[in-house]
Amino acid sequence: MLAARMQQRAPPQQAQRRRAAGAAPAAAAPRLPARPTHWRRAVRTASTTDAGAPVGATATAPRPAGGEGAPAAAPAPAPGIGGDAFSWHRAWWPVAVESQLDPSRPTAAMVLGVPLVIWRPAEGGWAVLEDRCPHRLAPLSEGRIEPSDSTLQCVYHGWRFDGSGACRDIPQIEDPKARATACSSGRACARSFPCQAKGGLLWVWMDAKSPPPPDAAPPVAEEIGREGWTLLGGDWFMRDLEYGFDTLHENLHDPSHIPFTHHGIMGNARREIATPLGEIKTEAAPSAKGFRLWRDTAPFKIPSRMETVNNFVAPCLNSTVQKTATGRTFMLQFYGVPVAPGKSKLFAGFVTNAKLPPLARKLAGAFDWVFHLGQQVVLDSDAYLLHVQERLLQASPAGGWRQSFYLPATADTGIITFRTWMDQVGGGSIPWPLGTDARLGPALPREVVMDRWAQHCRHCKSCRRAVTWIERLRAACTAAAAVAAPVGAFALLAAAAGAWPGAGAGAAGAGGWGPAAPLGLACLALAAAALLARRALQRLWSRFHFTDYVHADVK
Ligand code: FES
Ligand SMILES: [Fe+2]
Known part of the structure; x- marks a missing residue:
């Protein structure tokens, strides 16, 4: 199992590079003194990382390539590094800003490559389940909260789950006894992860098999929420x-x-x-x-x-x-x-x-x-x-x-x-979960890498509200310009032709412009101001979506 995990961790081309370079396999490494299992795991892992650290690197200070000029303060790991068990999964991870979650609908998330769905169950608070339905793996985050009992309903075939991930209904089984039997099967349950809100964030414990020990708390600074901070x-x-x-x-x-x-x-x-x-x-x-x-x-x-x-x-x-x-x-x-x-x-x-x-x-x-x-x-x-x-x-x-x-x-x-x-x-x-391809593809377009809307704004109530107002104001500016510009032009033309009521014959030449000229000018000024405001709003709107960052242009 460890070997399988190691294969999972090392991107294939790096493993090939090591093989091509004739790197010694872990089995050929010098014999190590007996250590606790988790310590052996840390050492063995270090011996097979693509950083090329030799076996036993845990006992020596790391050095960058090129020995000369290496920083004098390069840290020397203390004896017993990795002596405490470390697990990526047996840890609290922040998964969402609590104030941004919408209790009326499920929210998708992902931590450590595991797709998650966050939602509010009947008992209140939040629940975090694996984001795949045990029936045929449809994402539960595409589902809905059933108002009658606040269960999470998969919208593919209507199976429903409670906050613990237990299946509460399978609509396709008519006989109540058979339905209850199927619902009580472990295979009908969605995987559930412990979660808690702390310091304004929602935290998830990524080991679904064993709950967090009482002394494992999310690392939130105690100053947050304290008077004076x-x-x-x-x-x-x-x-x-x-x-x-x-x-x-x-x-x-x-x-x-x-x-x-x-x-x-x-x-x-x-x-x-x-x-x-x-x-x-x-x-x-x-x-x-x-x-x-x-x-x-x-x-x-x-x-x-x-x-x-x-x-x-x-x-x-x-x-x-x-x-x-x-x-x-x-x-x-x-x-x-x-x-x-x-x-x-x-x-x-x-x-x-x-x-x-x-x-x-x-x-x-x-x-x-x-x-x-x-x-x-x-x-x-x-x-x-x-x-x-x-x-x-x-x-x-x-x-x-x-x-x-x-x-x-x-x-x-x-x-x-x-x-x-x-x-x-x-x-x-x-x-990463088995089957994950850890290789990175070619670089994505700049518009994707700096897509502010996808990466932040669509999840942020404040930014979404601001964008809604910007779009409304932009539409109002467009409408104002569309009305004011032709009215202004018409008024000026009419005044020039002397056709405006109250204007004297011959308008400009004899009886003056009448009220048409100031009205026309005011309308054109309004149209110009609306277009300028629209342009400014458009630029502000783009700051919520994509604005390229070019260092060479920053003075
Ligand atoms: S896949 Fe969810 S109910 Fe069928
Ligand atoms: Fe925001």
Whole structure:
């Protein structure tokens, strides 16, 4: 079974590359001292990752390709790395922003390649089932909530399920006894996953076979919801991304890209004031719990000192806590979720204890779509390069990240630490369901990679509402221009011809223009203003859908 899983994890062309390069099979590796089963699994996995780490790499500090100039602060994994059991599935994963869920209908989601359906059962709260009907695998998320008993009905043949996934009805079986027997079969049940709402997010425990232990809680910062702390924008920002879990987290551990990739769009980050990062200390080495890094330099010049702790809480939270000299704290909480190969989902929350004027808080709550548009721009600015980068890494003839990347600067410590965690604790890659093709296809068009509507707005009530109003106003502007322009033109022509009632004979020449001329001019001005407003609304509308991000054009 382990061998099957390993085959699943390694993309076929990488396995072929290793074979072609004459890589020793795991069976030929040096004999290891006896260890607990999960420890052996971590070591063996590391020995077979495409990063090419030798067996026993868990005991040595990882180094990037090209030994010279390697960062002095490259983290050395602590003895016993992976000593705690790590499981991708026995973990809480954020699956939705709770306020964005519609209790009147099922919502589709996907975590770790497993399709899920979220819905509100009769007992209240939320239920998460595997998104496939046990009858003939139709997606339950295409179904409906039956109003009489709040069961989830598959719309293919009408089977119904309760919040635990138990089958409540099979309409095709007439005899009540036979129907009850069929419904009670385990084969009639939909797979159910434990879930809970916490901190504004809905969390799912991805091991359907065994419930979470009582001490396993979703990793939510306790400051969220506490007096004196604000979640900027009023809620979590969610976006689907066209690059994978490892590319997303690698990027989140890479502060030195900020002044370049996000030049001019993220606070005062600008490429002209980029600075090297000084020492980065590993406060907690990679383990099943994650790792923690510390630095006291920002990636660009800032007026005062800023201390940053970057905490990776396995398997999904990147918590960056920044403290300024004035005592303000900013917590950037990023949850990166593996959806499918080459696809991930980001939940971002910005929490601060900085005092915000009450009016600013109110406006932020009422116009959170403005805040979301800002986040969309930031994510667009690295979406395409990351989408292409991970394809180049997967296809790299050099092998994995150690061979393909050249990481000579201390600034890359976070990258090395995260990749090391992935290799040595996470097993090198996500354990997708059997049958999943982990190969990434050719790069998608930019319009798809930066499709803001598909990736965020259609899931966001605030953005959808804003777009509805923009479309209404745009239609009103179109109608106003369509009426005002011909009326204005007609009035001016009539005035010029002296045909307007009240205008003197010969109009302009003898009796004057009468009231027609001002009316005509006003109508034409109204038409022009409506067209200009329509154009501005169209540009705003496109910011909810697709706006290309071209770095070379950003001054
Ligand atoms: S596939 Fe769902 S009821 Fe038939
Ligand atoms: Fe939004």
